[in-house]
Amino acid sequence: MSRPLLEVDHLVMNYTTEKGDVSAIQDVSFTLNEGESLGLVGESGCGKTSIAMSLLRLVAENARFDSGEIRLDGTDLLSLTDEEMRQRRWNDISMVFQGAMNAWNPVYKVGDQIREAMDLHFHPRLSNAEVEARISKLFELVGLNPAMMNRYPHEFSGGMRQRAIIAMALSCDPKIIIADEPTTALDVIVQDQILQELKKIQADLGMSIIYISHDIAVIAEVTDKIGVMYAGKLVELGSTREVFARPRHPYAFLLLSSTPSVTGPRRKLAPLEGEPPDLLNPPTGCRFHPRCPYATDQCATDEPPMEDAGDGHQVACWNWKEVPELGGLTK
Amino acid sequence: MSQPLLKVENLTKLFPVSKGFLRTPTDFIHAVDGINFEIQPGESLGLVGESGCGKSTTGRMLVKLMEASSGHVLMSDKTHTDDLIDIANIPNDQMKRFRRRVQMIFQDPYESMNPRRTVFETVSEPLTVQNIGSLKEREERVSEMLRLVGLAPPDAFLFRYPHELSGGQRQRVAIARALVLDPSFVVADEPTSMLDVSIRISIMDLMLKLADEFDVSYLYITHDLAVARYMCDRIAVMYLGKIVEIGDTEEILGNPQHPYTKALLSAVPVPDPSFKREEVEILGGITKAINPPSECRFIERCPWAKDVCRTSDHPPLEDKGDGHYVACHLVESALTSA
Known part of the structure; x- marks a missing residue:
């Protein structure tokens, strides 16, 4: 390289x-x-x-x-x-x-x-x-x-x-x-x-x-490569193919799940509840935790570091292993 | 077939282009040029x-925010269910009644609301104009609407001003205002194109839910085919004032026939990097329909244009089977599935 x-x-x-x-x-x-x-x-x-x-x-x-x-x-x-x-x-x-x-x-x-x-x-x-x-x-x-x-x-x-x-x-x-x-x-x-x-x-x-x-x-x-940002933080980084096939961060997952497409099966989209935070007072811990369906107590207090989820696909989330596979988007 | 809610016949809107010292209109932009369609309840x-x-011009004519140059917009009248009435012939003293049944949601939630009015004033205005209910009843109705559009608890929103709301919340207020009179038809002109992705879906879901609850039909105007797919039962594709193709959503997207629809569809980016799109190249760029010639409107950009396209008039919309209408000389009747 x-x-x-x-x-x-x-x-x-x-x-x-x-x-x-x-x-x-x-x-x-x-x-x-x-x-x-x-x-x-x-x-x-x-x-x-x-x-x-x-x-x-x-x-x-x-x-x-x-x-x-x-x-x-x-x-x-x-x-x-x-x-x-x-x-x-x-x-x-x-x-x-x-x-x-x-x-x-x-x-x-x-x-x-x-x-x-x-x-x-x-x-x-x-x-x-x-x-x-x-x-x-x-x-x-x-x-x-x-x-x-x-x-x-x-x-x-x-x-x-x-x-x-x-x-x-x-x-x-x-x-x-x-x-x-x-x-x-x-x-x-x-x-x-x-x-x-x-x-x-x-x-x-x-x-x-x-x-x-x-x-x-x-x-x-x-x-070739994509970085997903939320509230001033890079929450996921990986090859475009990888991230779209298997988003690891809950925000990336929900973003992809809530994007309508003209291809693939017609399906119900998952809305992302709430609104982005005020960056004058960003949430403690993970900045996405108030809107995150996978949030645990740890998310409110500790900021998650970027972690390798395999093949250089990086994600900043304590619970990325809990995020399910994306249904119906990839063919 | 049941009685349509709305029937559009040869609807046309010409805008004069003035030139010269006397500003006499010499040319006309054919913004909407003889379109026909129906919307079922x-x-x-x-x-x-x-x-x-x-x-957008079409949408505005349907709610009579703009007069048609020619053609008709016919609406079913709730009281005499058999008749369709031409909205152009509604006398002024009955327009109020028409407006109870037909409403509009605009694109820009930042511009479509009076900044000096509270949410309550904005949403109750149609009730006031229509003289519906006492103040107390209006308050109750507005609160109920706010709850329905997801602005709960209503007390927290009633006396806020537009600048105190986010874009998504404003669009919710606009939806509440449009539906407070329980209309049967709403024109929604790009209601979500100014909103962020995450908020867009919740507004779209809200509109779908309310369409069900209020039994309302939408004319949903959008440039985004993916959004149209999510929201609509049928899709009409317009090109330079003409409807070139109309039919069931999945049929249009899965089996497009008109060259323009094919090109449009092939240009839509797909949120899936492994998806290989079909390449449909069309020629040139979009122009304005100023005094357009009589032949097919799409001819200059059509890579498949044949002699028949040059010698005949703009093709009419023809049923190619199962309510899939296409306006193209080159599409055979009896569609074969692609």
């Missing part, structure tokens, strides 16, 4: 607010290898976007890294100066932000906006003609007509704008792309086209991608 | 399709 490209090591991040600290990322560890795709899933407010922003160190002003490291090729990103970090963004890690397709500046041509990103970040200094050639190559890669680079954003459809955003994210040849809800506002056919495109680009360029989504069906389509 | 019909296909 190759050395991990990215290692997130016991990361803890809090947001300081007037009411107290919001525990957004609590002791999260994972690794990403070269050419691998990792999906982070969870509901609103579970910390998935906070992790994405932390990897780029684009966190809000009130965010505070209390411990842990984010190592890219062995260098801790949290120890870099602001300027050193700026040099790394786009070149090493770039990002497709949530809703970015609506963030194009309407008065500049799309090609010029990509050129600006390259002027600011790309290390090999290119001549104008070289930049143009590169942008048209990127447009072809994401399935856009290169002539479109001289058009304005309003001349693009939603799907085309998102493709152009992906071209921009690729413009500086990054090692890792973070795609935060890359297809959430798109219709299902366009979503499928873009996901397939991303998969192809990833394979062709040997890139690593971190997908962030609330939609586990999307994650199932495109990732 | 107690049955739920799912209306699926991509953004801009006309599904």
